[in-house]
Structures are given as structure tokens and as C-alpha cells.
Amino acid sequence: MKGMRDNKGPITSSALNKRMKKFEATGSLASHLRSGRPSTAVAVSTTVEKKVQSMSAVAAHGECSAREISRQTGVSYGSVWRALRITLRRYPYKLQHNQELKPPDFDSRVDFANLVLNKMKEQHDWLHSVLWTDKRISHSLVL
Numbered sequence: 001m002k003g004m005r006d007n008k009g010p011i012t013s014s015a016l017n018k019r020m021k022k023f024e025a026t027g028s029l030a031s032h033l034r035s036g037r038p039s040t041a042v043a044v045s046t047t048v049e050k051k052v053q054s055m056s057a058v059a060a061h062g063e064c065s066a067r068e069i070s071r072q073t074g075v076s077y078g079s080v081w082r083a084l085r086i087t088l089r090r091y092p093y094k095l096q097h098n099q100e101l102k103p104p105d106f107d108s109r110v111d112f113a114n115l116v117l118n119k120m121k122e123q124h125d126w127l128h129s130v131l132w133t134d135k136r137i138s139h140s141l142v143l
Helices: 013-026 041-058 066-073 077-087 103-122
Strands: none
Touching (some): 041 066, 041 077
């Protein structure tokens, strides 16, 4: 809880008395509302989230651009960036094609699929004993 002592030892009697008086007066230990400019984070996040959903529905692969959202909504790029990453927890990524599939690859993929199916017929829990990864691991042998 904000305002409470963390790793500072026991609370003093005067601090405890202040907390009790505050609770009796307000019915809560929460801090009072501060004066100042209100945060626009919630409003911006709502606007950005709606625009991301509409742009993703229209786009072929669900992609959208923070700069394009900024242009279309009239919200600054920095506010869009902050809303996407901090509030909505969406992060940019770029698809990278590491290998192109060519016609000869089809045969090797079919062979692999048949191998897996045959292994599964022989041993039902075979897939549970395989370590699947999306990374290529190569070791070089030094003599």
C-alpha cells in the first residue's frame, strides 16, 4: 500500500494514530485525489486500441503502423507509442523470411510427415519425447 513503511522497521505510534484518524474520517486509507492536469492515458489508449483493431481487421496480415495511427487519430506519435507499449502491451515486430520454400522442399516435408506418423503408430507417446524448437542448432566439429 502506498505510504506504508517498507523495510523501515515497525510503524511508529504517531503514524498509526494518523492512519486511524484518516480511516475514521474518510472510511479509507487511500490517498486523496491530487490536483493538477488529469492523465489522458486511458482516453488515448482507448482511441489507439479501437484504431488498431479497425486497421488490423482491414489489413491482410493484421499489421498496423504507429505513425499511421497517429496520422489518422490526430494523437501525437509519442502518445501512440506510449499507449501501445505501456498501456496495451503491444510491441513492434517485423516478419523476417529466413528461408524460401521451393518445389523440392515439398518431397522432404512429406517424407518427414510420414516418418512422424509412422513413429506415432509404433509408439503413441513418441511426440512427448521429442524436443521441438524453432531455432536451428548447428555445431561445428573442430579437429
